[in-house]
Amino acid sequence: xxxRLNITKTHKLFIKGAFPRSESGRSIAVTDASGHVVAxxxxxxxxxxxxxxxxxxxxxxxxxxxxxxNRGQIxxxxxxxxEGKGGEFAEAIEAMAAVKPRTTKKKTTKKAGARAVPKPLSxxxxxDAAVDRLVAYAGWADxxxxxxxxxxxxxxxxxxxxxxxxxxxxxxxAPDGPALLGLVSLIAPVICSGGTVVALxxxxxxxxxxxxxxxxxxSDVPAGVVNILTGHREELVPQVAGHRDIDAIHAANLPKDxxxxxxxxxxxxxxxxxVREVADWTDVQECESPWWIEPFVEMKTIWHPAAS
Amino acid sequence: MGGRVNAxxxxxxxxxxxxxxxxxxxDRVMADRRAASFATRSIKTTSKGExxxxxxxxxxxxxxxxxxxxxxxxxxxRKAMLxxxxxxxxxxxxxxxxxxxxxxxxxxxxxxxxxxxxSVATGFPSGQYPLAVRIEDTKRAVEAGADEIDMVIxxxxxxxxxxxxxxxxxxxxxxxxxxxxxxxxxxxxxxxTYDNVRAASDLAxxxxxxxxxxxxxxxxxxxxxxxxxxxxxxxxxHYWKTGKLIGxxxxxxxxxxxxxxxxxxxxxxxxxxxxxxxKLFRFGASTLMNDVLKQLARQRTGQYMSSxxxxxx
Numbered sequence: 001x002x003x004r005l006n007i008t009k010t011h012k013l014f015i016k017g018a019f020p021r022s023e024s025g026r027s028i029a030v031t032d033a034s035g036h037v038v039a040x041x042x043x044x045x046x047x048x049x050x051x052x053x054x055x056x057x058x059x060x061x062x063x064x065x066x067x068x069x070n071r072g073q074i075x076x077x078x079x080x081x082x083e084g085k086g087g088e089f090a091e092a093i094e095a096m097a098a099v100k101p102r103t104t105k106k107k108t109t110k111k112a113g114a115r116a117v118p119k120p121l122s123x124x125x126x127x128d129a130a131v132d133r134l135v136a137y138a139g140w141a142d143x144x145x146x147x148x149x150x151x152x153x154x155x156x157x158x159x160x161x162x163x164x165x166x167x168x169x170x171x172x173x174a175p176d177g178p179a180l181l182g183l184v185s186l187i188a189p190v191i192c193s194g195g196t197v198v199a200l201x202x203x204x205x206x207x208x209x210x211x212x213x214x215x216x217x218x219s220d221v222p223a224g225v226v227n228i229l230t231g232h233r234e235e236l237v238p239q240v241a242g243h244r245d246i247d248a249i250h251a252a253n254l255p256k257d258x259x260x261x262x263x264x265x266x267x268x269x270x271x272x273x274x275v276r277e278v279a280d281w282t283d284v285q286e287c288e289s290p291w292w293i294e295p296f297v298e299m300k301t302i303w304h305p306a307a308s
Numbered sequence: 309m310g311g312r313v314n315a316x317x318x319x320x321x322x323x324x325x326x327x328x329x330x331x332x333x334x335d336r337v338m339a340d341r342r343a344a345s346f347a348t349r350s351i352k353t354t355s356k357g358e359x360x361x362x363x364x365x366x367x368x369x370x371x372x373x374x375x376x377x378x379x380x381x382x383x384x385x386r387k388a389m390l391x392x393x394x395x396x397x398x399x400x401x402x403x404x405x406x407x408x409x410x411x412x413x414x415x416x417x418x419x420x421x422x423x424x425x426x427s428v429a430t431g432f433p434s435g436q437y438p439l440a441v442r443i444e445d446t447k448r449a450v451e452a453g454a455d456e457i458d459m460v461i462x463x464x465x466x467x468x469x470x471x472x473x474x475x476x477x478x479x480x481x482x483x484x485x486x487x488x489x490x491x492x493x494x495x496x497x498x499x500x501t502y503d504n505v506r507a508a509s510d511l512a513x514x515x516x517x518x519x520x521x522x523x524x525x526x527x528x529x530x531x532x533x534x535x536x537x538x539x540x541x542x543x544x545x546h547y548w549k550t551g552k553l554i555g556x557x558x559x560x561x562x563x564x565x566x567x568x569x570x571x572x573x574x575x576x577x578x579x580x581x582x583x584x585x586x587k588l589f590r591f592g593a594s595t596l597m598n599d600v601l602k603q604l605a606r607q608r609t610g611q612y613m614s615s616x617x618x619x620x621x
Contacts, residue, residue: 050612245614
């Protein structure tokens with residue numbers, strides 16, 4: 001009797017709605033805490049980054065022209081699909097933490113405003129938090145403009161409004177951990193307002209990012225709105241910093257020098273840069289706030305004759 | 309295209325009848341495979357830089373819209389003369405391609421910069437006008453200062469089998485051109501088969517074309533590697549027979565620098581290095597220029613550029 005061979009997934013990049021290998025043909029072995037190889041992921045190159053930016057630029061007009069309500073629906077759909085793949089995500093997270101035992105899945109009830117307990121997340125808790133984060137920004141999609149925008153009082157028979165519009169193509173540089181929650185938390189506020197994203201996955205734990213590509217691909221997210229690269233930050237961060245067709249950067253918990261590289265590249269290539277230090281990714285007050293959306297919108301002021 | 313003596317159109321030395329009825333057949337499957345194979349060459353940084361500069365020098369910067377204004381044409385002329393203000397060492401475009409009404413505007417702006425003025429004529433883009441009107445159209449464009457005339461053939465007549473009529477028309481436009489060069493637009497997207505493309509190209513060359521050009525840009529598909537290969541082969545066979553050099557211009561649909569470089573590979577491997585000059589090979593394009601400039605700037609600065617870094621073309 002023959003035993004069945006497991007068919008394991010080939011992790012790939014996610015660019016323009018497709019799953020290509022790196023154009024460079026390179027891959028990286030991902031190892032767990034004890035040094036065992038868990039999987040291989042593509043080692044994205046500068047040309048993969050270039051292709052991803054072209055895809056994100058191409059998708060920008062269509063995505064930002066969609067109604068805020070529709071973007072919210074799609075973000076909610078992403079949450080649904082992420083929830084459905086919860087087991088696969090939890091397994092991938094757990095595989096990286098070989099020494100930690102898997103905790104049983106248990107719904108945690110969050111009290112509004114309560115500060116999250118600063119302890120390492122269990123795989124299930126991280127997946128749950130990532131789902132909740134998408135739901136939160138799905139809600140914000142058609143509401144942030146009311147918070148960030150305003151009706152200005154002017155001296156004359158005019159209405160004067162300030163409205164928020166997406167900045168454009170934003171590069172997300174995810175923290176090493178929590179890999180999934182960090183990635184989702186940085187992407188969601190950007191696409192929420194109509195921006196498009198080129199994301200660099202956690203270098204230490206990239207597998208969940210590869211699976212997250214599948215979530216995007218099956219959630220009616222138009223091709224090119226979210227693009228995900230895996231690879232070495234050291235190689236890709238300088239390229240992100242210098243790329244003149246990237247309009248903004250959203251990063252968190254990076255090594256000092258890489259954060260600095262991004263900040264230095266900003267003024268040189270005219271982009272907005274936000275490199276965060278996040279202590280607790282489950283802190284909803286901090287991480288699900290319109291002020292996470294605000295750095296990636298431009299404020300436009302409109303004068304309109306007042307009706308009599 | 310020096311050495312041409314046949315202002316009246318006839319230049320192959322064989323009977324017009326042979327050209328009109330003879331039929332060189334083309335194997336479509338193999339032609340497409342051959343064309344696709346040119347995309348597989350590995351071109352290294354230095355050669356790529358040279359190729360990009362060459363592409364730049366071969367562009368007929370084109371605007372053929374109902375909404376063209378004199379100022380839009382002037383701005384396009386300035387773009388042709390100085391493609392990128394950050395790098396004045398770059399070559400100019402080969403020509404500006406406009407409607408006859410705007411030839412004078414372009415001529416005045418370009419002066420003696422060396423950038424040619426090409427004008428579409430002969431009832432562009434359909435060619436469905438009386439012959440007298442089309443000849444007059446051509447004459448006026450030349451009088452207004454056009455250095456090159458991009459004419460359209462009567463696809464209707466060609467497809468109806470009236471090849472002799474098409475031949476005579478091209479010959480009379482050649483006459484009307486005087487000193488201006490004649491580019492014959494075959495509109496390959498409407499010719500249905502590669503056999504027809506080859507036949508139309510042979511016909512145009514025999515009737516006096518200085519250039520054969522794929523498309524108006526108003527019909528899809530416009531230029532493809534496949535049809536351009538057929539034109540290059542037609543031109544090559546004519547050269548082997550007569551020693552005369554005819555130019556080729558793919559137009560419409562070539563938007564990326566990468567694609568343009570593949571065309572150069574095809575030219576090099578089909579008709580040879582002799583054709584790698586703006587005198588014998590052109591790209592009819594507008595958005596292509598900024599993509600080429602982007603790649604050149606990337607080579608110069610090491611950074612990927614934004615579209616906002618370049619003026620509109």
